[in-house]
Amino acid sequence: MIKSGFDLVAPYYDFLAGLVFGRAIKKAQLTHLENIPHNARILIIGGGTGWLLPELFARTTPSRIVYLEASASMLHLAKGKINNLTPAIPVEFRLGTEENIHPAEEFEVVISFFFLDLFRPSELEIITSILYSSLRPNGYWLIADFVETPGSGLRQIWTKLLTRTMYRFFRVVSSISATTLPDWQKILGRYHLVPQKSAYFYLNLIKAVLYQKK
Numbered sequence: 001m002i003k004s005g006f007d008l009v010a011p012y013y014d015f016l017a018g019l020v021f022g023r024a025i026k027k028a029q030l031t032h033l034e035n036i037p038h039n040a041r042i043l044i045i046g047g048g049t050g051w052l053l054p055e056l057f058a059r060t061t062p063s064r065i066v067y068l069e070a071s072a073s074m075l076h077l078a079k080g081k082i083n084n085l086t087p088a089i090p091v092e093f094r095l096g097t098e099e100n101i102h103p104a105e106e107f108e109v110v111i112s113f114f115f116l117d118l119f120r121p122s123e124l125e126i127i128t129s130i131l132y133s134s135l136r137p138n139g140y141w142l143i144a145d146f147v148e149t150p151g152s153g154l155r156q157i158w159t160k161l162l163t164r165t166m167y168r169f170f171r172v173v174s175s176i177s178a179t180t181l182p183d184w185q186k187i188l189g190r191y192h193l194v195p196q197k198s199a200y201f202y203l204n205l206i207k208a209v210l211y212q213k214k
Contacts, residue, residue, distance in 0.1 A: 072095055114144060128187055
């Protein structure tokens with residue numbers, strides 16, 4: 001449902017993320033990679049600039065990766081991340097959205113990092129249904145994303161202000177549909193997904209979760 005809104009910020013995205021969150025965003029994405037089974041078929045949706053790919057291949061040996069990204073600029077950057085890796089990496093770079101997952105495709109692993117927060121709840125229900133259907137039984141779904149921080153202390157005030165600022169910024173420059181942070185955990189709670197491990201980062205604003213489909 002996101003088209004090419006991130007083309008404009010693609011060259012600067014990783015820099016901006018690091019400027020605001022330091023290493024927290026990358027640490028969250030790296031947290032559960034070691035749990036990916038060997039020879040797994042992996043779907044990465046909304047993978048962005050592709051900085052994760054060399055890290056992924058350093059930690060596991062997938063049989064195939066479908067790298068699904070709606071931004072042509074992001075996809076171009078991601079392709080460049082594996083040009084110098086050997087041996088040849090089994091990655092299919094596919095321009096599109098969840099609608100471009102083929103009906104017969106199944107994956108042992110789905111990775112959606114900082115992706116679910118881009119959509120309104122009504123859209124997210126459709127997207128997660130498609131992703132869940134593409135995940136094989138006993139497969140793993142790795143998620144790292146923003147979550148609400150409860151309470152009313154200074155940390156909570158800061159994180160709420162930061163969240164509002166992020167949404168205003170990306171609605172202007174990238175035309176995302178979400179206006180506030182969706183409760184993606186509640187939506188995923190409707191599926192047969194069991195959280196195996198979780199970790200928090202950056203004042204508990206970022207959560208990394210390893211789900212397994214039952």
